Amino acid sequence: MRAPVLVLLLSLLVAPPVLAAEAVAVRRLALLVGVNDGGPERVKLRYADTDARAFSQVLSELGGVLPQDRVLLTDVDRAGVLSGFERMRQLAEGARTSGARRVEVLLYYSGHSDDEGLLLKGQRMDYGELRRALQGLPADVRIAVLDSCASGAFARRKGGVARPAFLVDSGIQVKGHAILTSSSADEASQESDRLGGSFFTHHLVSGLRGAADVTHDGRVTLTEAYQFAFHETLARTERTQGGAQHPNYDIELAGTGDLVMTDLRATTAGLLLTEPLEGRLYVRDAVGTLVVEVQKVSGRSTELGLAPGAYRARRELGGGVSETAFTLKEGVRTPLSPGDFMSVGSEATVMRGGAGGMAMPAMTPGGRVRLPVNVSLIPAVSTNQLRAGDAPVENVFAVGAINGGTALGGGLALGLLGNVY
Numbered sequence: 354m355r356a357p358v359l360v361l362l363l364s365l366l367v368a369p370p371v372l373a374a375e376a377v378a379v380r381r382l383a384l385l386v387g388v389n390d391g392g393p394e395r396v397k398l399r400y401a402d403t404d405a406r407a408f409s410q411v412l413s414e415l416g417g418v419l420p421q422d423r424v425l426l427t428d429v430d431r432a433g434v435l436s437g438f439e440r441m442r443q444l445a446e447g448a449r450t451s452g453a454r455r456v457e458v459l460l461y462y463s464g465h466s467d468d469e470g471l472l473l474k475g476q477r478m479d480y481g482e483l484r485r486a487l488q489g490l491p492a493d494v495r496i497a498v499l500d501s502c503a504s505g506a507f508a509r510r511k512g513g514v515a516r517p518a519f520l521v522d523s524g525i526q527v528k529g530h531a532i533l534t535s536s537s538a539d540e541a542s543q544e545s546d547r548l549g550g551s552f553f554t555h556h557l558v559s560g561l562r563g564a565a566d567v568t569h570d571g572r573v574t575l576t577e578a579y580q581f582a583f584h585e586t587l588a589r590t591e592r593t594q595g596g597a598q599h600p601n602y603d604i605e606l607a608g609t610g611d612l613v614m615t616d617l618r619a620t621t622a623g624l625l626l627t628e629p630l631e632g633r634l635y636v637r638d639a640v641g642t643l644v645v646e647v648q649k650v651s652g653r654s655t656e657l658g659l660a661p662g663a664y665r666a667r668r669e670l671g672g673g674v675s676e677t678a679f680t681l682k683e684g685v686r687t688p689l690s691p692g693d694f695m696s697v698g699s700e701a702t703v704m705r706g707g708a709g710g711m712a713m714p715a716m717t718p719g720g721r722v723r724l725p726v727n728v729s730l731i732p733a734v735s736t737n738q739l740r741a742g743d744a745p746v747e748n749v750f751a752v753g754a755i756n757g758g759t760a761l762g763g764g765l766a767l768g769l770l771g772n773v774y
Contacts, residue, residue, distance in 0.1 A: 380453040382422045382444050382492075384437050384460050385409045390428055391465025392475035400544045402427040404463040404500060404554040411561045412459070415615035415658045431476040438486045445491045457494040460487065463554060466501035494612065496575070500554050543590060548643055555646065556585035561615045563657040564647040571618050571656065574611045585646075617658040622681040624664075625688045626655040632670030639663040656686070668694050696723065729753035 387405030389398040409425050412418040424440050426433055441458055448456045465472040470479035487495050544551040557578060559565075565573050565581035590596065617623065626634070631651040636659070637643050644664075645657055661681050666689065668675045675694035681687050727748045729735030732755060737746045751766040 379455045380448040381457045386426045386462045388464035390474045391472040400550040401463040430474045456492045458492040460497040463500045553586045557582040573615045620658045622661040623686045624657040627690045632668045635667045725749045727751040
């Protein structure tokens with residue numbers, strides 16, 4: 354079992370400030386590692402490599418990392434990871450030589466670990482060695498994201514203790530380091546078949562694609578991304594068999610500013626969730642991969658950065674489920690509104706023990722039970738009451754002495770004494 358135990362290490366050693374009028378060339382490099390095999394005594398994971406690829410993709414599309422500046426490693430041992438660090442060192446030195454004023458390096462790891470270090474195909478890379486490899490890179494900003502079990506131990510190597518979730522702003526003028534984890538040293542991380550990956554990485558990537566942009570400025574900062582991933586991961590793991598992950602941090606930072614992780618304007622296509630739209634949304638690409646999950650609230654719009662292509666969205670609201678399909682085109686921001694969704698009927702079932710059965714009724718996007726026809730003497734003695742009990746009901750046609758329901762849905766009601774809708 355493994356899943357999102359988050360560890361964010363932000364080690365920031367910043368060059369002297371540059372005049373505002375002077376252009377600042379930034380080069381961002383990324384080392385991404387996904388290892389399913391932790392050794393013969395560990396259950397083999399299913400999605401560590403998938404997580405690494407998903408994180409790599411969002412950095413490529415929205416995070417300013419060029420293809421030649423990414424190193425993606427899957428199912429490697431300790432020597433393979435050290436080789437990846439050497440490649441990062443060469444890229445960072447080359448960036449300096451080519452005139453980059455600022456070099457940022459991001460390490461992402463998904464796989465097994467314990468309270469002493471990373472577990473790579475039966476080999477261990479202890480946290481001290483990992484720190485030295487990170488600190489040895491000639492970069493101004495160093496960010497590490499570890500999604501693995503017991504990764505909270507990494508934050509406690511210098512005496513850090515368990516604390517509430519917190520993330521200080523970090524940016525161009527910051528010096529020092531920050532280690533942040535979504536689990537303690539004795540907690541397990543979990544991955545989910547439903548998500549096709551770990552809880553933490555899934556929510557972190559969703560946040561980086563725009564779900565975490567609480568300021569609505571088209572950019573997602575490290576602060577926003579971490580806070581979104583922390584709250585979503587905690588909420589989604591509280592009732593799992595592995596239990597909830599709890600954060601730790603060890604921060605030694607001085608300075609002001611904030612580090613922008615993704616820019617939603619970097620993609621040529623986008624999905625705009627309009628103000629009236631609400632509910633929990635799951636967006637999948639053409640092959641069925643879940644790319645974004647977000648709790649959309651009404652009253653404000655949300656923009657998601659996605660690549661051009663075909664997608665499907667599923668919406669859960671008030672017990673009802675609805676879906677829609679759409680295509681994102683190059684150079685177009687595609688709006689998504691409540692009217693674009695169609696209700697998805699519940700699967701017809703038959704209660705055991707009876708000669709016959711009654712199909713469970715479908716739900717409307719607003720969470721009402723959809724019953725096309727209602728026949729009633731009075732509202733308490735009606736087919737609505739028989740089929741749905743006290744649940745809110747939407748009818749299309751109703752006939753009786755006194756008809757009653759929550760909504761009529763644009764249909765017709767014929768009542769001898771009256772209609773109550």
